[in-house]
Amino acid sequence: MIKKNIVFIIVTAFLCFYKGTAQGGAQKKMQSRKTAVFSNVIYNGDDRIYNENPLKSDEFYTPVLQGCYPDPAITRKGDDYYMVCSSFAMFPGVPIFHSKDLVNWTDLGGILNNVSEFNPHDTGISAGVYAPGITYNPHNDTFYMIVTAFSGGLGNIIVKTKDPMKGWGSPIKLDFGGIDPSIFFDDNGKSYVVHNDAPDKGKELYEGHRVIKIWEYDLNTDKVIPGTDKIIVDGGVDLSKKPIWIEAPHLYKKDGKYYLMCAEGGTGDNHSEVIFSSDNPKGPFKPSSNNPILTQRYFPKDRTNKADWAGHADLIQGPDNKYYGIFLGIRPNNQNRVNTGRETFILPVDWSGDFPVFENGLIPLQPKLKMPAGATNKTGKDGFFPNGNFTFTENFTSKKLDYRWIGLRGPRENFISQTKKGLEITPFEVNIKEVKPTSTLFYRQQHNTFSFTATVDYKPQSERDLAGIVCLQNERFNYVFGITKKGDDTFILLQRTEKGQSKIIAGSKIKITNSLRLQVKATGDSYEFSYAANGIDFENLGGVVSGDILSTNIAGGFTGALIGLYATSANDAHP
Template sequence: MKQRQLVLLLAITFLFSFKGVAVKDTIIKGQKGKPPVFSNVIYQGDDKIYKNYPLKPDEFYTPILQGCYPDPAITRKGDDYFMVCSSFAMFPGVPIFHSKDLVNWTDLGGVLNKVSEFNPHDTGISAGVYAPGITYNPHNDTFYMIVTAFSGGLGNIIVKTKDPMKGWGSPVKLGFEGIDPCIFFDDNGKGYVVHNDAPDKGKQLYEGHRVIKIWEYDLANDKVIPGTDKIIVDGGVDLSKKPIWIEAPHLYKKDGRYYLMCAEGGTGGNHSEVIFVSDSPKGPYLPSSNNPILTQRYFPKDRANKVDWAGHADLVQGPDNKYYGVFLGIRPNDKDRVNTGRETFMLPVDWSGTFPVFENGLVPLEPKIKMPKGVTENKTGKDGFFPNGNFTFTENFTSDKLDYRWIGLRGPRENFISLTKKGLQIKPFEVNIKEVKPTSTLFYRQQHNTFSFAATIDYKPESEKDLAGIVCLQNERFNYVFGVTKKGKDTYILLERTEKGQSRVIASAKIEIKKPLRLQVKAAGDSYQFSYAVNGVDFENLGESVSGDILSTNVAGGFTGALVGLYATAANDAQPE
């Protein structure tokens, strides 16, 4: 796999010096006409697997976080569990969730939510921030989130809090290279940081050869201690077999011994999780004889209900004192393409022997697992808990607090949205969705392979530079724009396909707007159909159904899943035929 190599290329390409971007600089000056107002947004997931595998009272679905929530890390303080994921150039950075039982999760927003401290304004969508670690230190009653940030010259950073419900402190830059850091606190309170890095200069043996390093950590000054770094894993489980991309290390202590768990094989079809043990945090580490302890790489490519790419895991003790692991995986569509991105899965873990093993992690993954003993109610999708399975999300923009599932790209959503009596108003930036800049688009992750997303838009464009509607986006170079604009004195609705940065309008129709317009995209696997209703009720298809190929990582590359968004721009360049 060459995906992790792309990370380094992205890092080089997009690692710019920190520059603040004022909202007034990106909104068109002297804009005429009224900004679009969106209302009655309905996202509905309808995947067959959830119909074919209904839940029993003691079960819950995995993935526990559907859509682009990759690279999970988890920690526990008492009865409280906190889990974080990668977010790349999405804003805020590092989504965080809370649970009391590992089944029912509450979305707490993002850890890095101040643009003055984390500003991915000029990065491609797959840069930004990724592969976080989160650890609770009982010795000083403090939570630590550590992560690699490819924006603003940050590099590896750490933030702290006494209470994740109340926000986090400012990022502290750490003095080491590499990616995927995690912090560990020993029984005596001593801290260590482990991370992926390149081999020592001149010692790289093959493409994809990486190492795991450990540093001692100065808790008083929040920095790694110079000169304490040591390579504790070279290459992976067996260097003679040229393993690639040993990464995502997590360090644990159990029964007086130290366990180092890592991903190996690259974030793709060869992905796996492996484990090592030592009598000292700084090694030497010996691999388990039964590695890997989690993978999906051994099974037929055309298997039904396929889950693949399993790895990048973290462990925690559940409320029943049994261990559980969270990890990333993907669920391809009918064309074996990955549109929903890498999602967060969970499995119970058997740690009755020397080494932990993911239960049923070495057979094809099932869509549901048993709730921990003592947990009596699955409340996902109810009472404010994050939904999974098939669900409908309805947004009327009437709440004082906008749901955290709505996110910005390269900047805060608050820079362009405002709530009105009629719905959500988006003030258009003079920025096109194809630019590597903050866009005036309110995004929602695609969480199913079969779904619909519909919105009512009250809008009359004033010029050919004005456009508003729906965008389906994998990244800035691969996306669909479905919106309303002007051509001369006439109003048009159009569908634009952008592939490899090259755009073309593939369907358009002249319309007369007398009342708010209803826009909809429906996907059935790889097939996406865009439609509209001028009277808000009777839908007409705009053109034929189109392929979702450009919304997949297979075609578009990168590390994110598809996003669907409410889009407005004052820099439109799509013109109807």
């Protein structure tokens, strides 16, 4: 017994020593990594469409959220409007915005901001969470956000709050499949969830055949009620025409009738919004004879100032008691490629007849709208989210980092710290091409013509170290523009990765005596990467390169291009 105790003590002491040594080694290894300090970041958007269409005093621009803010949903409590969008593997999940007038929006950050509850650490950039719904329930004065999560085995989840300004509760896992859920609260107190799903087993008629299901929802237990599910739309407006991807359903009630609005045609060239009505929330639902009520699919592909892919919409009554619809759309570049991703647009809606119709939603979309009565355009001022052409300057001196800066697959706080010199990034031993959290602080590309300039203070210690700017569509399609070492020499290089295969476009030996200024500029599909050793005189590296790999057309997926302040200690880009 004594021998056993002595052995136990020796083993325990050894394990404690080993653990302490290992932890100390890990800490020293982390401390030995060369940090990069970024400062004086300037993003400038300069799209021709805004220069040619200046606003009058009673106008505002659509899209209201430029860049990758797709799949919008909206709700209202009194004078307060809350809007959410998809975020995929960006972190935090499900960005949320607040407005009083549908024109001026304040960024409130992300709803799913607790990595212990939502952790997309091992998901591709187009996974994570998407197609949220948000609804205010006046019966219990509670907001509900419901979404599909493709990470951590979550599936469909719902979160609640009494006040979206003060944060949200923990995710509650829901027991049903499919995607694109939204929740509806009837005026009699009953609750329902509608979502996209596959047809019943053995009843799929063609590829893209989907259905819309409804469930009764128990507010006391926050569960769908088993056995209450029912298919209320099979295929779409006309099953005989083999419609594809009926999805993104939203249920409304007006003048005693129920309305079911859905996207149809897939989130691309054939995208549209359609609507059905019924006297009962569980159907039968009859499609409007005027479907689609919103689409851009009928117009010439080469039209100027093209906005396209309109659909995936939600409706709300505005402050002027007029209805409005928010929806996703895209603004392709001069090569008809989608680099800025799917954005959040808005249009007034005419609901004077039996069915709502998006005003001017069946003609080519225009960039400007009349503001709701009483609204004043303050976008880009007083803390409101900007749109149109604008300049965003970041010196990282504010105590609260702007919510437009995001992480990928994990919290930005895990690798950043704000110092007197600027934003310090402690690099992960992770490469931008890995499906892991990266030590990159990202900003969405919001214009087809833009420049993004940053100062970096960085001296790599080995060829495994790199810091600079990354332009990323996903882990397999991106540009890395950064500083690294080869032997005793320091290099700046430009690496292009396509389909996961990387090649060095250009490299140059440099001597760093002070901070370096890095810049990426795009004019449509043409991107240029430049650096200034003296902070003023920029020198191009690699000439003009194509932004093709930063488009969803080439790279696939559902996101828009991101521009990142990047540092890594697992660099594989060598001159």
